[in-house]
Amino acid sequence: MAHRPVQARPGYPLQVISADSAADKPSGLVVHSLAKARIVSAAGDLFAEHGVGGTSLQMIADAIGVTKAAVYHQFKTKDEIVVAAVEEELSRLTAVMDAAEAEAGAAVERVPEALLTRIVDLALERHRMEFALAGDPVIGRYFADHEPFRQVVDRLYRLLTGETGPEARIRAAMLTAAIGGAAMHPLVADLDTDTVRDQLLHLGRRFLDLPG
Structure with missing residues (x-):
């Protein structure tokens, strides 16, 4: 099943604040690099829809239009993505x-x-x-x-x-x-x-x- 790329919802920011916009982030939010922010954002949406057990690394990669290897480059395991989310x-x-x-x-x-x-x-x-x-x-x-x-x-x-x-x-x-x-x-x-x-x-x- 294909998954559409994750985008910011109208009127709201992406779910994870990237380091590029850290100066404007609300107090207390976790700051990630832009690449990690995109992965965690996509993973969070998929976790909410399919549950953690029903979400694969390939699904996360497909959601943001990258290879699974690109996801592995930022996070060594799915567990690390779960913790970040x-x-x-x-x-x-x-x-x-x-x-x-x-x-x-x-x-x-x-x-x-x-x-x-x-x-x-x-x-x-x-x-x-x-x-x-x-x-x-x-x-x-x-x-x-x-x-x-x-x-x-x-x-x-x-x-x-x-x-x-x-x-x-x-x-x-x-x-x-x-x-x-x-x-x-x-x-x-x-x-x-x-x-x-x-x-x-x-x-x-x-x-x-x-x-x-």
Whole structure:
């Protein structure tokens, strides 16, 4: 099956920031060379669509119009690409959480609302990349004992629910999985982005027992 080359989505940057544009990158994002950035960007899209296990190095090469040898020149193994893709997405989630906390300031109770809004926007803009990676069973096995991964995910769940413990983690996991899945579900494919966004926010607030 042929895969179309990965391009920047209208209104949004490529998924990985290259070293050439490092001066303009959002705070906290991983910086790669342009060649590596293209590979990680293509891989991330394919991982979200097919899962890590269903994505081959040849598929990644085809997506950006290069040979598999060219991919190997930048990354020795597929595992290295997986790590780079996850680190990139974790940096975006960290930036989103930092922004939500900064917006809420001293009003800690406002953090879940601010974070929910940013998560919904991220899911729509990024085609559920973060949530697809976070829910991928292969990723889970890779990063089950990876402390930075666990810290980012635990922080996300804590900020969303304002609580800790198994119940809070499960609630937040259900919500983020639902947002990521609904954002790209075939049943909403014919709806405009504003409608999908409004409904995701409305239902997310209800799930978290937030005002509005």
